[in-house]
Amino acid sequence: MLFTHFGVSGPIILSGSAHLVRYKNIEEKLKTKSIILNIDLKPALSEEKLDERLIRDFEEFKNKQFKNSLNKLLPQTMIPVIIEKSGIYENKKVNEITKQERKKLVQLLKNFQLEIKGFRPIEEAIITSGGICIKEISPKTMQSKKVKGLYFAGEIIDVDAYTGGFNLQIAYSTGYTAGILQED
Numbered sequence: 001m002l003f004t005h006f007g008v009s010g011p012i013i014l015s016g017s018a019h020l021v022r023y024k025n026i027e028e029k030l031k032t033k034s035i036i037l038n039i040d041l042k043p044a045l046s047e048e049k050l051d052e053r054l055i056r057d058f059e060e061f062k063n064k065q066f067k068n069s070l071n072k073l074l075p076q077t078m079i080p081v082i083i084e085k086s087g088i089y090e091n092k093k094v095n096e097i098t099k100q101e102r103k104k105l106v107q108l109l110k111n112f113q114l115e116i117k118g119f120r121p122i123e124e125a126i127i128t129s130g131g132i133c134i135k136e137i138s139p140k141t142m143q144s145k146k147v148k149g150l151y152f153a154g155e156i157i158d159v160d161a162y163t164g165g166f167n168l169q170i171a172y173s174t175g176y177t178a179g180i181l182q183e184d
Contacts, residue, residue: 001039003077008037008114011163014126017119018160035116041074041109051106058102062095069094073109082108127167131158142178151178 002010020035042050053073061069067090070079083090086105088097122128132152136145144150154171161167 014163037114037116039112041112047106047110054102058094064094066090066092066094127160128155129160131156133158142174153178
């Protein structure tokens with residue numbers, strides 16, 4: 001997953017969005033109903049281990065300001081966001097942070113929430129869904145069942161898969177099938 005200037009992206013987001021767009025009128029629903037993305041920013045650590053990590057880091061940086069104590073834990077660009085969402089004053093000395101504030105920080109890191117407000121424009125699409133229904137295509141030849149001599153391949157067909165090369169494989173395989181078998 002990647003944090004971008006417009007929100008989030010990356011393979012997990014692309015796969016997740018494929019599920020979201022299948023909901024009828026999702027764009028309209030987003031205007032009235034929130035969809036929340038819950039992100040575990042430290043999935044390798046349990047809450048207990050993350051709290052222990054924070055205690056160690058806070059001990060090491062006890063005389064520093066909170067804003068300067070998260071460098072080992074988070075990427076630089078995430079620090080201001082986490083500080084704002086934590087509610088801990090950025091210039092507060094680390095040794096003044098309460099146990100309750102630290103626990104709230106752990107919860108924030110383990111359950112970072114973003115509201116999904118919409119999708120990127122179709123012009124930026126990486127994978128599309130929709131197209132010619134597979135029931136209207138012969139899978140052995142990729143020929144239309146309705147129009148003799150008309151063949152389909154790739155994203156013109158209503159198939160899509162998770163990111164990771166699957167869509168490319170669909171395009172290659174259907175293109176091969178449509179092309180190679182029609183040499184006579």
